[in-house]
Amino acid sequence: MNFQDLQTYIDKRQALNQALTLFSWDQETEAPEKSMALTAKSVGLLSGELFKTITDPKVKEILLELEKQELTISQKAIVKKWLKDIRDLEKIPAQKYQEHQERLMIAQRVWQKAKLENNYQLFMPYLKEIVVTEKEFAQYRKTNEACLYDVVLEDYEPGFHVEELDEFFNQLKEHIVPLLKEIQASPIKIDKEYNYKHYSLNKQKEFNRWLAGYVGFDFKKGVIKESEHPFTTEFHNHDVRITTHYYENNLESALFSTIHESGHAIYEMNIDDDITMTPVGSGASMGMHESQSRFYENIIGRSEEFWKPVYPRLQTFFADNLEEVSLEQFVQGINKVEASLIRTEADELTYPLHIMIRYELEKKMFAGEVDFEKLPQLWNQLYQEYLGITPQNDSEGILQDIHWAGGSFGYFPSYALGSAIAAQIYAHMQKTTAVADWVESGDFQVLKKYLQEYIHQYGAIYQTNELLEKLTGEKFNPKYYIEYLTNKFTKLYHLR
Amino acid sequence: MNFQDLQTYIDKRQALNQALTLFSWDQETEAPEKSMALTAKSVGLLSGELFKTITDPKVKEILLELEKQELTISQKAIVKKWLKDIRDLEKIPAQKYQEHQERLMIAQRVWQKAKLENNYQLFMPYLKEIVVTEKEFAQYRKTNEACLYDVVLEDYEPGFHVEELDEFFNQLKEHIVPLLKEIQASPIKIDKEYNYKHYSLNKQKEFNRWLAGYVGFDFKKGVIKESEHPFTTEFHNHDVRITTHYYENNLESALFSTIHESGHAIYEMNIDDDITMTPVGSGASMGMHESQSRFYENIIGRSEEFWKPVYPRLQTFFADNLEEVSLEQFVQGINKVEASLIRTEADELTYPLHIMIRYELEKKMFAGEVDFEKLPQLWNQLYQEYLGITPQNDSEGILQDIHWAGGSFGYFPSYALGSAIAAQIYAHMQKTTAVADWVESGDFQVLKKYLQEYIHQYGAIYQTNELLEKLTGEKFNPKYYIEYLTNKFTKLYHLR
Numbered sequence: 004m005n006f007q008d009l010q011t012y013i014d015k016r017q018a019l020n021q022a023l024t025l026f027s028w029d030q031e032t033e034a035p036e037k038s039m040a041l042t043a044k045s046v047g048l049l050s051g052e053l054f055k056t057i058t059d060p061k062v063k064e065i066l067l068e069l070e071k072q073e074l075t076i077s078q079k080a081i082v083k084k085w086l087k088d089i090r091d092l093e094k095i096p097a098q099k100y101q102e103h104q105e106r107l108m109i110a111q112r113v114w115q116k117a118k119l120e121n122n123y124q125l126f127m128p129y130l131k132e133i134v135v136t137e138k139e140f141a142q143y144r145k146t147n148e149a150c151l152y153d154v155v156l157e158d159y160e161p162g163f164h165v166e167e168l169d170e171f172f173n174q175l176k177e178h179i180v181p182l183l184k185e186i187q188a189s190p191i192k193i194d195k196e197y198n199y200k201h202y203s204l205n206k207q208k209e210f211n212r213w214l215a216g217y218v219g220f221d222f223k224k225g226v227i228k229e230s231e232h233p234f235t236t237e238f239h240n241h242d243v244r245i246t247t248h249y250y251e252n253n254l255e256s257a258l259f260s261t262i263h264e265s266g267h268a269i270y271e272m273n274i275d276d277d278i279t280m281t282p283v284g285s286g287a288s289m290g291m292h293e294s295q296s297r298f299y300e301n302i303i304g305r306s307e308e309f310w311k312p313v314y315p316r317l318q319t320f321f322a323d324n325l326e327e328v329s330l331e332q333f334v335q336g337i338n339k340v341e342a343s344l345i346r347t348e349a350d351e352l353t354y355p356l357h358i359m360i361r362y363e364l365e366k367k368m369f370a371g372e373v374d375f376e377k378l379p380q381l382w383n384q385l386y387q388e389y390l391g392i393t394p395q396n397d398s399e400g401i402l403q404d405i406h407w408a409g410g411s412f413g414y415f416p417s418y419a420l421g422s423a424i425a426a427q428i429y430a431h432m433q434k435t436t437a438v439a440d441w442v443e444s445g446d447f448q449v450l451k452k453y454l455q456e457y458i459h460q461y462g463a464i465y466q467t468n469e470l471l472e473k474l475t476g477e478k479f480n481p482k483y484y485i486e487y488l489t490n491k492f493t494k495l496y497h498l499r
Numbered sequence: 500m501n502f503q504d505l506q507t508y509i510d511k512r513q514a515l516n517q518a519l520t521l522f523s524w525d526q527e528t529e530a531p532e533k534s535m536a537l538t539a540k541s542v543g544l545l546s547g548e549l550f551k552t553i554t555d556p557k558v559k560e561i562l563l564e565l566e567k568q569e570l571t572i573s574q575k576a577i578v579k580k581w582l583k584d585i586r587d588l589e590k591i592p593a594q595k596y597q598e599h600q601e602r603l604m605i606a607q608r609v610w611q612k613a614k615l616e617n618n619y620q621l622f623m624p625y626l627k628e629i630v631v632t633e634k635e636f637a638q639y640r641k642t643n644e645a646c647l648y649d650v651v652l653e654d655y656e657p658g659f660h661v662e663e664l665d666e667f668f669n670q671l672k673e674h675i676v677p678l679l680k681e682i683q684a685s686p687i688k689i690d691k692e693y694n695y696k697h698y699s700l701n702k703q704k705e706f707n708r709w710l711a712g713y714v715g716f717d718f719k720k721g722v723i724k725e726s727e728h729p730f731t732t733e734f735h736n737h738d739v740r741i742t743t744h745y746y747e748n749n750l751e752s753a754l755f756s757t758i759h760e761s762g763h764a765i766y767e768m769n770i771d772d773d774i775t776m777t778p779v780g781s782g783a784s785m786g787m788h789e790s791q792s793r794f795y796e797n798i799i800g801r802s803e804e805f806w807k808p809v810y811p812r813l814q815t816f817f818a819d820n821l822e823e824v825s826l827e828q829f830v831q832g833i834n835k836v837e838a839s840l841i842r843t844e845a846d847e848l849t850y851p852l853h854i855m856i857r858y859e860l861e862k863k864m865f866a867g868e869v870d871f872e873k874l875p876q877l878w879n880q881l882y883q884e885y886l887g888i889t890p891q892n893d894s895e896g897i898l899q900d901i902h903w904a905g906g907s908f909g910y911f912p913s914y915a916l917g918s919a920i921a922a923q924i925y926a927h928m929q930k931t932t933a934v935a936d937w938v939e940s941g942d943f944q945v946l947k948k949y950l951q952e953y954i955h956q957y958g959a960i961y962q963t964n965e966l967l968e969k970l971t972g973e974k975f976n977p978k979y980y981i982e983y984l985t986n987k988f989t990k991l992y993h994l995r
Contacts, residue, residue, distance in 0.1 A: 015548075018541035022518040029521060036719045038738035041776060045514035052511075223532045242534035280537060 004068045006078050012062045013081070017280045019053040021238050028236045032228045032246060057085070058092050077275075080283045080464040088282070094143040103136050107410045114408035123379050123397040130407055131375050134368050137412050141369075152369040155413030159289040160420065162466045163479075165366065168416055171423065171481045172359050178485045180389050182492060183353060186340050187391060189496045195336035200324040202254045210320050211247060211261040217313070218299060219447040220245070220265040224272050232347070233260040235267035235296075240279035243271040254321070255337060259300050266299030267292060269451055273459030283463040289414065291467045293421025294428065295454065301351045301422065302429050302487075303450075307334045308443040338495055342390040344399045351422075352492050353390060358419035360385040361404070365412050423484035424471065428458075430483040431475040500564045502574050508558045509577070513776045515549040517734050524732045528724045528742060546600075553581070554588050573771075576779045576960040584778070590639040599632050603906045610904035619875050619893040626903055627871050630864050633908050637865075648865040651909030655785040656916065658962045659975075661862065664912050667919065667977045668855045674981045676885050678988060679849060682836050683887060685992045691832035694750050696820040703745045706816050707757040713809070714795060715943045716741070716761040720768050728843070729756040731763035731792075736775040739767040750817070751833060755796050762795030763788060765947055769955030779959040785910065787963045789917025790924065791950065797847045797918065798925050798983075799946075803830045804939040834991055838886040840895045847918075848988050849886060854915035856881040857900070861908050919980035920967065924954075926979040927971040 026046050030039065056062070062085070069082050092100075110129040117126035141154035153164045215227060230246035237243045245264035249257045270286055278284045286292040303309055307330070310317075314333055318325045325333070340350050346357040363385065367373045373381070379401040386400070387393045394400030406414055432438040432453075441449050457474045468478045493499055522542050526535065552558070558581070565578050588596075606625040613622035637650035649660045711723060726742035733739045741760035745753045766782050774780045782788040799805055803826070806813075810829055814821045821829070836846050842853040859881065863869045869877070875897045882896070883889045890896030902910055928934040928949070937945050953970045964974045989995055 014540065014544050018544040018548075021538070021541045022522070022545060025521055025525060026518070029525070033722055035721050035738055038720065038734065041735045041737050042517070044510065044776065045517045048510050048514040049518060052514075224534065225531050226529055238534065239537045241537050242531055280540065 004065060006069060006074065008065050009069060012056060013281050015056050019049055019056060023049055023053065024236060024238055028244060031230050057088055063089055077278050077283065077464050081281050084282045091144055095140050111405060111408045114405060118398050118402040121396045121398040123401055126402065127375050133410055137410055138369060152366055159414050159417050161288055162468045168362065172362055174481050174485055175355050175359055179356065179488060182489060183342065185498050186492060186496050189498065191496050193335045193339040195339055197324055197328045198254050198336060199252050201251060202321055204249050204251060206320060207249045207257055211257050215261050215265045218262055218265050219269050219451045221272055225268055233264050235264045237271040237285060240272055240274045243268045259304060262304040263296045263300035266296035270295045270459050273455040274462045275460045278462045285462055287463050287465060287470055288467045289417035290420035290424055293417055294424035297422045298425040298428065302425055303442055305337050305351060306442060308439050310334055311443055312445050340492060342392050344392060344394050345403060352488055355419040355422060356389045358415050360389060361415040423481050424479065426484040426487040427471065427475055427480060500561060502565060502570065504561050505565065508552060509777050511552050515545055515552060519545055519549065520732060520734055524740060527726050553584055559585055573774050573779065573960050577777050580778045587640055591636050607901060607904045610901060614894050614898040617892045617894040619897060622898065623871050629906055633906055634865060648862055648909065655910050655913050657784060658964045668858055670977050670981055671851050671855055675852065675984060678985060679838065681994050682988060682992050685994065687992050689831045689835040691835055693820055693824045694832060695748050697747060698750045698817055700745050700747060702816055703753055706813065707743060707753050711757050711761045714758055714761050715765050715947045717768055721764055729760050731760045733767040733781060736768055736770045739764045755800060758800040759792045759796035762792035766791045766955050769951040770958045771956045774958045781958055783959050783961060783966055784963045785913035786916035786920055789913055790920035793918045794921040794924065798921055799938055801833050801847060802938065804935050806830055807939055808941050836988060838888050840888060840890050841899060848984055851915040851918060852885045854911050856885060857911040919977050920975065922980040922983040923967065923971055923976060
């Protein structure tokens with residue numbers, strides 16, 4: 004028995020997975036309104052086939068045999084990943100798993116209605132039951148003394164636990180919450196009225212296509228389309244698709260969505276040919292993925308170096324609105340700090356505070372310390388405490404995100420981790436490369452090659468901490484992020 | 500054992516088929532240039548799974564058992580169709596089938612290059628081998644005294660053989676070839692210069708979307724996109740997609756593509772809920788499908804009744820170009836007869852003559868009566884004989900269509916049959932309904948309901964001749980088509 008015996012199963016797993024990804028891309032971006040119900044039958048069937056393929060007893064036999072053999076690093080990673088998938092799936096009774104999947108589908112529709120009607124009571128029983136079941140599943144999968152929440156964290160961020168995350172969020176609480184209060188008390192008010200003028204959708208589309216190409220999105224291996232919420236979908240390293248959303252009265256929104264999703268896409272396009280179309284042929288973790296998109300969006304994309312060569316072009320494109328707005332004003336505008344209620348619209352500084360709130364609530368829910376009747380009040384209290392504002396209703400409060408309705412507990416922390424990982428990588432690059440010059444001269448090929456060499460090419464062969472250690476010499480360390488945010492915003496708001 | 504035992508297999512066949520259809524739609528309309536090679540691996544694997552599902556010995560056992568039982572009409576049709584599929588596939592050695600599929604993939608790329616470089620010699624060896632293999636496969640599948648060409652005809656047009664087609668094309672040769680010569684000799688020259696002025700692509704898109712909806716395309720169950728050559732793709736009766744192609748200097752092209760593909764789409768959207776997502780949940784045959792698209796495109800879409808309410812709108816849309824063009828002029832323009840070399844650009848009268856040439860050549864190739872070295876000359880001779888014009892080179896001659904490179908022999912006749920079937924249905928409707936009034940008053944819901952009641956709802960439960968007999972009281976009869984063309988064009992060109 005050798006690795007070739009596994010290849011047929013890898014191909015089948017990939018083919019089914021790719022078909023399901025395509026169905027999902029198609030539903031999000033194109034499929035007609037009434038197609039869903041019938042198409043769901045086919046999607047359900049193919050999901051079942053994928054489940055059978057992953058848990059096929061013959062595959063397990065091969066994997067256990069291969070585990071004992073000499074393998075290449077990537078082969079070893081594939082075997083390890085697949086065995087983990089099997090162990091996770093085996094422990095949950097198939098019938099319960101299936102029922103839970105169906106419950107989640109319904110819960111997401113109920114959540115949608117509840118959000119629309121500002122009716123938390125409608126969603127509450129579903130949320131309660133989802134938490135119970137997610138905890139039950141985590142209990143089945145628990146292998147050591149870890150707490151239940153650690154089990155789900157591991158799904159998105161292998162190697163990260165409550166211990167590290169508590170340390171991370173405590174630092175945010177200690178440094179960023181007071182920094183925000185200082186900014187809110189500062190007399191400096193940044194004016195960005197220009198951003199909310201009328202910007203033609205067609206011209207925005209044209210500019211954003213150019214912008215994606217400029218930062219390194221390869222149109223021969225990718226597609227840009229539109230959807231309600233921007234996202235990235237990967238089929239393999241030669242087909243990675245992103246969406247963006249254009250608003251007639253908000254120029255920034257699409258610009259930074261485009262750069263953000265391009266960052267995700269560049270990661271996937273850079274993955275090595277040897278591992279694309281295998282179970283390790285995608286990014287290392289949610290957090291590492293998010294680090295790349297936020298590196299492009301925030302660290303690079305909101306810097307003055309970035310806009311020096313690009314802003315004149317933007318100004319020409321939208322001369323009526325931007326003629327009188329200087330580069331300096333524009334760069335201040337895109338970095339303006341303003342506590343707001345909606346996570347997806349948050350600025351770079353307040354964003355992680357939105358995540359911190361969700362992290363604290365998830366931990367409490369998993370620890371059984373939450374009275375679900377009072378969850379909305381708890382949410383609102385935390386917003387007041389960390390951001391200094393309070394939601395007017397549950398739609399912009401406890402009901403704002405779809406994640407819990409979809410059973411995605413343990414997912415949110417990766418969003419904030421991503422920014423922090425990006426800051427750690429950037430600190431290292433500042434010491435060892437001419438990254439600011441690359442950006443100012445628009446040399447994104449060099450940047451892309453650098454990230455490919457140290458991170459992207461490996462896909463999920465290495466874990467996030469392994470990659471960080473190889474590149475920066477240390478595991479994840481939140482101090483770089485705290486320093487980065489403190490320096491940047493202290494300077495912007497002339498504090499201290 | 501009952502029909503429910505078959506349902507799991509029907510669902511799996513449908514799911515795999517739907518995934519493959521989606522991959523193909525995606526490749527044609529959206530996938531990035533470099534994605535093909537890797538995606539082809541997944542497509543190949545899923546095709547293999549589909550093949551295995553269709554020929555699964557357990558399915559055969561169930562089907563043979565069901566064949567003996569009392570079933571509903573649609574259940575019976577599904578069993579019959581599936582058994583036929585198995586019998587066809589079983590007879591061809593799997594290895595040879597696989598090799599041939601790969602050869603066809605390569606041949607299509609070679610054909611593309613040969614057409615681009617006007618180099619028939621490049622493509623000739625592939626064509627020769629494809630014909631040899633297609634004949635070999637037909638030989639395996641032959642069940643009675645039929646000739647080999649009958650075997651492939653049956654794939655596209657169950658119930659139609661060389662005998663009926665010879666009769667059909669002979670009538671065309673006898674009546675339409677001389678009619679064309681009369682028209683070519685006529686002093687009446689229709690001026691349609693207006694059609695080749697500049698028409699904004701965006702405005703064309705807007706008008707064509709409206710037009711599709713006007714004739715009955717349901718956007719809640721469908722999508723319109725663009726591609727090089729217009730086509731229709733169906734997933735099930737709640738998801739049918741069409742493409743069109745806009746030219747800046749040709750108004751008609753997109754208009755009639757849109758109506759044509761909408762005709763195909765309406766057929767698929769009208770198929771009964773009980774049979775959609777089953778092996779008989781699609782149109783009855785290629786020819787019946789083409790009859791519906793051509794009914795909408797030509798019989799309805801090129802009539803004066805149709806344009807009476809619609810033309811003023813078109814005129815307003817493109818006032819600069821059409822202000823001075825009267826309804827009468829426009830209707831003459833869209834019906835102008837002009838022998839041309841390219842099938843897909845042919846007018847309603849000359850179109851079937853293009854098909855006749857291909858039919859004659861295919862028969863000769865299958866009878867082994869063709870010297871492949873001289874095939875281009877033979878093609879050119881036939882164009883001169885039937886259409887009075889001769890290609891200047893092989894790209895606009897023997898190399899113009901992709902069909903043979905894809906192994907699609909026996910397919911072309913359906914294009915012409917479609918028009919003739921449409922004329923037969925129309926003749927019956929003229930006698931028994933107020934179809935012209937429906938069209939003039941824009942009442943396309945009534946038309947849609949009529950076609951649904953008599954044809955569409957049944958999908959492939961009945962064969963083409965069965966549907967025609969149920970509706971018009973007789974099997975396929977080419978005389979209606981000859982009469983229709985003769986009347987229409989004699990009048991238009993004031994002949995006799």
